[in-house]
Amino acid sequence: MTDCAYAEIADGSYELFLFEKNHPLGLSGHFSSLMMARPDFDIKSVELPPVSEHDIQNMLRFKLRSLYPGNPDATVFDYTLLSRKNKKYAVLFITQKKTIETYRNLSHGRPLFLPFTLVKPLIRKYSEENYAFIFYHTRWIELMMVQSGMLVFSSVINRGESFEINFGKILALLPEYSEGLSLVFICAKEDTDGLNQAIRGSLDPGSSYRMVSIEELLGNLHKKNDFLFSERHKKRAVPHTLIIFFFTAIVLLLSVLILHKGVQQRKAYFEQLENRMKSYESQTLSMKSLENELKELESQWMELHSRAPANIYHILSELSRIIEGRAVITYFVIEKDSFQFEAVGQNPLDLMDTFKINKNFQSIKLLQSIPVQGTNKERFKVIGVVKNQ
Amino acid sequence: MLLWVFAVFTAGIVFYFKLEEMTSLGQKTAMLEKQVQKITMKAPNSDDLTGEKGLLVERIGMEKAKYYYRDEIDPYQFSTIIKNLLSEKGLYIKKYQTIEVKERTYLEYSVSGDALELAEFLRVVADSDKYWSIPFLSIDARKGDGTIDAVFRINYETINEKDY
Numbered sequence: 001m002t003d004c005a006y007a008e009i010a011d012g013s014y015e016l017f018l019f020e021k022n023h024p025l026g027l028s029g030h031f032s033s034l035m036m037a038r039p040d041f042d043i044k045s046v047e048l049p050p051v052s053e054h055d056i057q058n059m060l061r062f063k064l065r066s067l068y069p070g071n072p073d074a075t076v077f078d079y080t081l082l083s084r085k086n087k088k089y090a091v092l093f094i095t096q097k098k099t100i101e102t103y104r105n106l107s108h109g110r111p112l113f114l115p116f117t118l119v120k121p122l123i124r125k126y127s128e129e130n131y132a133f134i135f136y137h138t139r140w141i142e143l144m145m146v147q148s149g150m151l152v153f154s155s156v157i158n159r160g161e162s163f164e165i166n167f168g169k170i171l172a173l174l175p176e177y178s179e180g181l182s183l184v185f186i187c188a189k190e191d192t193d194g195l196n197q198a199i200r201g202s203l204d205p206g207s208s209y210r211m212v213s214i215e216e217l218l219g220n221l222h223k224k225n226d227f228l229f230s231e232r233h234k235k236r237a238v239p240h241t242l243i244i245f246f247f248t249a250i251v252l253l254l255s256v257l258i259l260h261k262g263v264q265q266r267k268a269y270f271e272q273l274e275n276r277m278k279s280y281e282s283q284t285l286s287m288k289s290l291e292n293e294l295k296e297l298e299s300q301w302m303e304l305h306s307r308a309p310a311n312i313y314h315i316l317s318e319l320s321r322i323i324e325g326r327a328v329i330t331y332f333v334i335e336k337d338s339f340q341f342e343a344v345g346q347n348p349l350d351l352m353d354t355f356k357i358n359k360n361f362q363s364i365k366l367l368q369s370i371p372v373q374g375t376n377k378e379r380f381k382v383i384g385v386v387k388n389q
Numbered sequence: 390m391l392l393w394v395f396a397v398f399t400a401g402i403v404f405y406f407k408l409e410e411m412t413s414l415g416q417k418t419a420m421l422e423k424q425v426q427k428i429t430m431k432a433p434n435s436d437d438l439t440g441e442k443g444l445l446v447e448r449i450g451m452e453k454a455k456y457y458y459r460d461e462i463d464p465y466q467f468s469t470i471i472k473n474l475l476s477e478k479g480l481y482i483k484k485y486q487t488i489e490v491k492e493r494t495y496l497e498y499s500v501s502g503d504a505l506e507l508a509e510f511l512r513v514v515a516d517s518d519k520y521w522s523i524p525f526l527s528i529d530a531r532k533g534d535g536t537i538d539a540v541f542r543i544n545y546e547t548i549n550e551k552d553y
Contacts, residue, residue, distance in 0.1 A: 259408065277424060309523070311515045331529050335525045
């Protein structure tokens, strides 16, 4: 990220420079992100109680009143989190509202950062020791003292011409227990050699220190996602109540959808049943009409059949079957279904019994019987009716 | 927040109405299921009815075939048939005439001959393809010589084609 820029105050107004060779940046100059001037900010480190990330913002806003003397309405802050062995710290970057608005105007929406943004990966890297990071910039120097991975304090001084004076000021800022501190100097690549010589001249022989170039740290900047005062950064936490509302609404919506689906399925089944019922009804109607047709045909057949004439041959055959061997018919007359016959034979009364049980005849009466002289026979007359078949 | 309350309230109302609809549909479906079951059990077998109808149509056709249609035959043609049949069976026709009884014309025959020949004639009349009716018959065998004298009235049965 060599096209990063930084802002400096000159004659009461801001000027932008590229980190690369401290090249001044015109109004139309391109840069990817902007490092704000450290003297515009106050940096505080606050240990956090175990609260949710959403509540951190509110808690810090409340705590700010005791940390920063400025008018709360004109003050803005952002923070980044550091954690170490179950403890959580927030590093607060505090400034005036108008200052941030100026930076936002200068950056035209591009990401903003501070030296701490560049140093934070180093803090994680050297978390086992106590360090003093000294950020040498063109017009100011920031001292960041880190103890066991936690920022103890951060301070800034104006950079003077003499290294010894600058270094002396820095040492004066360090607390008494800082003798065992490891020093890490961060400066532009072009300043490395000069600074190295000056440091060696000022430090005791055998003292160790590290040098890290700003360009190297800027190279890692693209991996970070910890830019400051960005909208995205502020809106990172979704309120819990919103989540609960959202999930409740989702559950309710899903329930309604499932119920709706169930209703649709039941509707489809009901329509299927209705169609089946209609088809059965039309089938039943056609069955009814078929049954009526059958009844009509049956009555037609019965009418035709009832008109069939009596079978005289059958009547005579039946009569002769009854009488055969008992008598001889001498006269027979039938008109429609009434008949009469005259016969000669033995015991006509027995014959009457036989007629009675015959299903073809009814109302059989013996009208007259006259014994035939000189024989054991009788001449008799019988009348009767043929049963309607 | 207001929007959320409105959304939840709306969803709740929709849920309630859907639940009502579901319950009502459940009741309707159960009722319809019962009706379908009942109608299925009661429904007659269409194959049986169709078969029965075919049988009846066939029977009616056969029965109708035994009747003459109005213009199919007249009393003179019928008289010729009977006369020929009597002669064929060996019966002697003594007299025949037409008589009107209740607007119907009958042929009345007086015949003599063997009793068996008369019986054979009556059998042919009974077995004829068409319905021939004998509403009156008298047989006299009192002569005692094995022959009979018989008088009978005969006619044919007709149907009106339009009626059937």
